Amino acid sequence: MNRPTGRRITAAALTVIAVATGTTACSSGGSTSAKDEGSSTYTIWDPYPQFAKDSAWAKLLDGCGTKAGVKVKRTAFDTSDLTNKALLAAQQNNSPDVLIVDNPVVSTLAEAGVLTTTDDTKLDTSTVDPNLLAAGQSGGKTYGTPIGANTLALYYNKDVLKKAGVDVASVKDWKSLTAALAKVKKAGKKGITFSAIGTEEGSFQFLPWFWGSGAKLTELDSAQGVSALKLWTDWLKKDYAPNSVINNTQTTSWQEFASGDYAFAENGTWQLANAEKAGFDYGVLPIPAAGGGNAAAPTGGEFVTMPVQGDTGRYATTQKLVSCLTSTDNLYATDTTLSYVAPTAAVQDKQVASDAKLKPWVEAVKAAKGRTSDDLGTKYPKISEQMWKAVQTALSGAKSPKDALASAQAAAK
Amino acid sequence: MKQTTHPPDPRLLDRAGAATAAPPPVRTASRRRRRPRSRQWAAWAFLAPVTLYLALFYAYPLYRNLDLSLRNYTVRSFVQGDAPFTGLANYRKVFDDPTFGPALTHTVVFTAVCLLFQYAIGLALAVFFNQNFKLSATLRALFLVPWLLPLIVSASTWSWMLNSDSGVVNSLLGAIGIGPVNWLTSPEWSLTSVIIANIWIGVPFNLVVLYSGLQSIPTSLYEAAALDGASAWRRFWSITFPLLRPVSAITLLLGLVYTLKVFDIIWIMTKGGPADSSTTFATWSYRLGFGNLLPAFGPGAAVGNLLVVAALVFGLVYLRVQRKQALS
Numbered sequence: 001m002n003r004p005t006g007r008r009i010t011a012a013a014l015t016v017i018a019v020a021t022g023t024t025a026c027s028s029g030g031s032t033s034a035k036d037e038g039s040s041t042y043t044i045w046d047p048y049p050q051f052a053k054d055s056a057w058a059k060l061l062d063g064c065g066t067k068a069g070v071k072v073k074r075t076a077f078d079t080s081d082l083t084n085k086a087l088l089a090a091q092q093n094n095s096p097d098v099l100i101v102d103n104p105v106v107s108t109l110a111e112a113g114v115l116t117t118t119d120d121t122k123l124d125t126s127t128v129d130p131n132l133l134a135a136g137q138s139g140g141k142t143y144g145t146p147i148g149a150n151t152l153a154l155y156y157n158k159d160v161l162k163k164a165g166v167d168v169a170s171v172k173d174w175k176s177l178t179a180a181l182a183k184v185k186k187a188g189k190k191g192i193t194f195s196a197i198g199t200e201e202g203s204f205q206f207l208p209w210f211w212g213s214g215a216k217l218t219e220l221d222s223a224q225g226v227s228a229l230k231l232w233t234d235w236l237k238k239d240y241a242p243n244s245v246i247n248n249t250q251t252t253s254w255q256e257f258a259s260g261d262y263a264f265a266e267n268g269t270w271q272l273a274n275a276e277k278a279g280f281d282y283g284v285l286p287i288p289a290a291g292g293g294n295a296a297a298p299t300g301g302e303f304v305t306m307p308v309q310g311d312t313g314r315y316a317t318t319q320k321l322v323s324c325l326t327s328t329d330n331l332y333a334t335d336t337t338l339s340y341v342a343p344t345a346a347v348q349d350k351q352v353a354s355d356a357k358l359k360p361w362v363e364a365v366k367a368a369k370g371r372t373s374d375d376l377g378t379k380y381p382k383i384s385e386q387m388w389k390a391v392q393t394a395l396s397g398a399k400s401p402k403d404a405l406a407s408a409q410a411a412a413k
Numbered sequence: 414m415k416q417t418t419h420p421p422d423p424r425l426l427d428r429a430g431a432a433t434a435a436p437p438p439v440r441t442a443s444r445r446r447r448r449p450r451s452r453q454w455a456a457w458a459f460l461a462p463v464t465l466y467l468a469l470f471y472a473y474p475l476y477r478n479l480d481l482s483l484r485n486y487t488v489r490s491f492v493q494g495d496a497p498f499t500g501l502a503n504y505r506k507v508f509d510d511p512t513f514g515p516a517l518t519h520t521v522v523f524t525a526v527c528l529l530f531q532y533a534i535g536l537a538l539a540v541f542f543n544q545n546f547k548l549s550a551t552l553r554a555l556f557l558v559p560w561l562l563p564l565i566v567s568a569s570t571w572s573w574m575l576n577s578d579s580g581v582v583n584s585l586l587g588a589i590g591i592g593p594v595n596w597l598t599s600p601e602w603s604l605t606s607v608i609i610a611n612i613w614i615g616v617p618f619n620l621v622v623l624y625s626g627l628q629s630i631p632t633s634l635y636e637a638a639a640l641d642g643a644s645a646w647r648r649f650w651s652i653t654f655p656l657l658r659p660v661s662a663i664t665l666l667l668g669l670v671y672t673l674k675v676f677d678i679i680w681i682m683t684k685g686g687p688a689d690s691s692t693t694f695a696t697w698s699y700r701l702g703f704g705n706l707l708p709a710f711g712p713g714a715a716v717g718n719l720l721v722v723a724a725l726v727f728g729l730v731y732l733r734v735q736r737k738q739a740l741s
Contacts, residue, residue, distance in 0.1 A: 084703060090492045108707050112488035198686040200706060243577040246598035246687050256579075378488070381707035389688065396687035398600045411511070 039314070041071045042321060043096040045086070047079040047302060048338075056337055064324035068317050083108065086307070090114040095307035097318045098325075100147060103135040103370060104200070104384075106303050107377040110143040116306045118142040121319045123306070127344045135370025136303045138377040144305035145326055148340030150269035151297040151368040152208055153360060158281035160189045160263045168283060173292040174212075174231055177264075181240040184263040191240035192264040193256040195248040196232070196395055202388035204298055204371070205250065205266055206232070208287040210387070211369065212295025217376060217383050220390065220412060221405040227290065229401035233394050246395050268300060269361050270339045284360045286367070296369040301340055341365040386412040475721075481714035491710060503711040507719075510712075512689055512697060519604055520693040523611070524672045530612045531668060532661070535619025540653065542620075543627045553624070560617035568681035571610040572597060575682075600690035603683045607691050610678055615671070619664055626660030627653065659738070666731045670724050694720050 044061055051057040058074060065072030075096070077085055083105050089095045095114065109115050118125055118141075125133055125145045136144045161168055164187035166180045181191035195205045209232065210217075215225035235241040245253065250267055257265035258278050266287065275282050289295040304325060306318050324330065332350055335342045341361050342348050348362050372380045390408035394401040482503050490496035507513060542553045559567060574581050575596035583593045596606040630653065638648050676695040679685060685692035685700060692700075694716055702713030 080703075083706065084708065087488060087491055087708070091494060104706055108488055112492045114492055198684040199704065243593075243595050243598050244579070247572070247576075247683065378707055381705050385705050389686075392686050393688035396595075396598055396600050396690075398688045398690070 039311075041073050042068075042098070042314070042318065044072055044074045044098040044100070044321075045082065045096040046074065046076050046100040047082050047102065048100075049076040049078060051076065051337075056333065060325070060330055060334065064321050064330070067324055068320040070317055070321075072321070086114060087112060090307065093310055095309065097306065097309065097314060098321055099305045099307050100302045101305060103146065103299060103301060103303050104372050104380060106136045106143050106305060107138045107372040108381065109305070109307075110138055110141075111378045114307050115143040116308055116315065118145070121306050121315050121322075123319055123322060127346065129343055129345065129366065131366070131369060131373075132299055132301075132343045134373040135299055136305075138372070138375060144303035145322070146343040147302050147304050147326065148331070148335040148338055149299050149301040149343055149365050149368070150340050151299055151361070151364045152205065152266055152268050152287060153297065153364050154192075154285040154287055155257060155265045155267055155271070155275060156283050156285060157257070157260065157263055158283055160184060160187075160261070163187055164189060164263065166263070168285065171285065171288065173288050174290050177288060178231070178235070178240070181235065181263070182238075185238075185240055190242065190256075190262045192235065192266070193242060193248065193253045193262050194232075194245055194266040195250045195253045196245045196388075196391050197247055197249050198388055198392050200384060200388070201250055202391055203384040204300065206387065206391050207371065208266070208295045208297040211297075212287060212289035214290065217374070217380070217387075219409065220383065220387060221402070221409040224290070225405055226402045229391060229394050229405060232391070233401050236395055246392060269341060269365075272339050272357065272361075284357075286360060286364050294364070294367050296367055297364055298371050299365065299368040301343075383412045478714050478717060478721075481710050482712075482718050484711060486710040488707065491708075496711075499711075503715040507712050507715045512692060515689050516692050516694055516697045516716075519691060520673065520695075523604065523608055523675070523693055524669060526608050527611050527615060527672045527675075528665060528668050531615035531619050532665060534612070534616050535664075536623050536657075536661075538616070538620045539623035539627055540649065542624060553620070556620055557617045559614050560621075564614070564677040565681060567614060568610065568678045571606075571613075571678075572682045575606050597683050598687060600688055603687065603691040607679045607682050610682060611672065611675055614678065615668060618671075619668065622664045622667075623657065623660060626657050626664075630656045659735075662731065662734065666727065669727050673720060673724055694723075 042065065046057075048057060061072050061074050079102055082099075082101055086095070086099055086101065086105075086109060090109075090112065099109075099115075101109065106115070123145060125142055128145055132146045132149050133142060136142055136146065156168060158168075161180070161184070164180075164184040166183050168180075171177050171180050184191050196202045206228070209228040210225060213224040213228040213231075215222050215228060219225065232241070236243060236245070242256065244256070248256070253265060254267050254271050254274065256262055257267070258274065260278070260280055286294040287297055304322050306315065306322060309315070309318075325334070328344070328346055328350075331342050331344065331347045334340075335347065335351065341358065342351055348365075351358050352362055371384070372378075376383070386408035390401075390404040393399045393404040393407075398404075399407070483498060483500060484490075484496035485499040485502065486496045538556065542549050575583075577583060577593060577595045577598050580596070582596065586592075586594065594602060596602050634652050634656075635648060638652060643651065674695050675693070676699060679691055679693060679696050680699065683691045685696040698713050698716035698720065700713075701709045701716060
């Protein structure tokens with residue numbers, strides 16, 4: 001046996017394998033997804049992984065593609081993944097043609113220079129409610145158009161309130177709400193549940209109370225802001241709200257309410273379908289402000305945006321795609337499946353006409369406010385992180401509401 | 414190569430592909446000249462895939478993480494790729510952060526307490542199962558369950574059990590008259606809760622490794638000790654424990670690396686809260702980089718690097734101790 005020859009062959013074979021591995025590894029570095037399929041395929045990223053390939057949403061996207069004369073390739077991500085995925089894609093010059101993102105993310109992506117303005121792409125946003133559109137505006141420019149909106153309100157359990165002898169019409173401000181909670185507790189039931197988890201969700205749920213006190217996000221530790229946090233802290237102290245709210249997501253909070261023991265729950269439009277299934281009579285109440293009237297709740301829901309492309313010639317087709325997605329008929333269909341309130345008056349009327357239960361939600365959305373509005377833009381995430389920390393600190397008893405918000409304000413600056 | 418008694422036949426070794434032995438003197442001169450070249454080629458070829466793999470999947474990410482931590486990344490400069498080099502500014506920022514002190518304490522406490530209990534319980538169980546009684550194999554298999562479950566399942570289950578209002582733990586405590594404990598929602602208890610859950614998850618690993626270590630201790634030693642009249646306690650401290658030392662060292666080192674970077678359990682159970690009371694470096698790093706709408710990649714990477722360095726230091730300590738043991 002000629003051993004050296006045998007080894008040389010092995011060596012050559014291994015070198016070939018090594019080189020092959022090397023080249024494939026290198027070539028896969030730059031272009032992974034978006035532009036490989038040529039110019040007639042348009043990519044869409046959305047945060048709706050719950051919609052499968054055969055869902056109405058996926059069909060709508062395909063339909064809009066056909067109308068614009070192109071093929072559509074859709075990828076669905078988890079909402080929390082989408083920001084970083086979009087940033088990474090932009091870094092690799094690989095952004096999708098259409099990106100549908102949660103509204104407070106728009107200003108972050110705009111700040112990163114990832115998004116085109118509606119002036120550049122000639123996207124018409126004139127019919128959209130200005131308070132909803134504001135979440136996608138910064139520095140006087142608009143970076144997308146909302147596909148739908150949702151917001152928070154108070155769900156209440158009619159049976160529990162009846163047993164406790166509470167007339168829901170009497171709940172008009174914080175004082176009467178707290179009094180109602182006291183009555184419910186006396187009747188042996190549980191008061192209210194919400195989500196105060198240490199993420200953006202916690203800030204989202206605290207905002208109606210914060211804004212309802214008259215406080216402003218630029219000054220977390222104002223007397224009004226402290227009064228809002230004190231309201232929540234007192235509810236926990238008096239056992240009107242369970243201690244578990246500190247770790248509740250909006251979903252776990254809803255599960256508590258669905259158990260039928262709770263009188264009130266702060267939750268969103270998207271729970272409407274679940275409320276029907278809950279097996280008890282429920283009602284919806286706008287969140288009251290401190291001194292009466294409705295508090296402004298934060299708007300949720302996504303924006304349709306058009307990321308910057310190397311080839312600006314693509315914008316015209318993309319604009320057609322987006323206009324198709326946000327046309328009146330399609331908005332109506334999409335917002336019905338998402339259980340969202342539409343962003344334009346025309347579609348809102350249509351929604352209320354077909355389902356009267358949506359009326360309080362349409363009202364709430366009209367009174368709602370974007371988290372990044374007031375030109376806060378990318379300042380909002382910093383403030384929000386400090387705010388949810390302060391809420392957690394006060395609710396867990398580590399600090400008083402005043403001290404918690406004071407250190408939050410110092411850190412948010 | 415463990416054969417030390419009689420020198421190995423070089424031709425045999427050669428056929429096996431181990432290029433260690435000197436060429437036998439019977440070879441012709443021409444062959445002797447050509448061999449080192451082809452050998453070198455073969456050696457490089459064998460090395461190439463693993464080197465490439467290491468470079469692509471280990472060295473480059475590490476380098477990127479270091480680079481991230483030394484630049485001032487904003488979302489804009491992340492996308493444009495023109496983040497200015499700022500030296501150690503991110504590290505300074507991290508050290509000055511009010512979260513740094515608590516996070517460091519929590520990481521140290523979390524790691525130390527988890528390791529201590531995991532090791533002690535694992536060893537006790539290993540000794541127990543080493544008796545080989547009836548059903549011991551079945552019971553041992555049952556102890557592996559925490560290890561087999563996906564972390565998200567066990568962590569979610571723990572957070573349900575420890576729920577303040579509807580958790581099974583509090584209702585059991587209530588039955589014996591102890592008031593509800595806010596396991597996950599009070600700053601005093603949250604770290605304890607995640608430590609308990611992590612100990613539960615880590616015990617099987619210690620059990621398995623220590624059990625296999627016990628198997629390698631010759632039973633003749635125990636028989637001799639029994640003949641000399643040594644008590645069970647004495648046998649444990651004079652035979653089992655010293656002979657298990659090398660296995661213990663590697664168990665503890667691996668445990669340390671695993672525990673330092675524990676993230677999922679804490680994140681699912683408490684998100685590091687409330688009020689940072691269960692934040693460790695691992696959760697802090699994640700929160701800086703991904704837990705906010707506006708990611709702070711630089712400081713996040715800096716915290717991650719601190720963790721890598723900590724694990725590395727202990728790894729070097731282990732190597733040094735091992736070398737000393739081998740020399741003595």
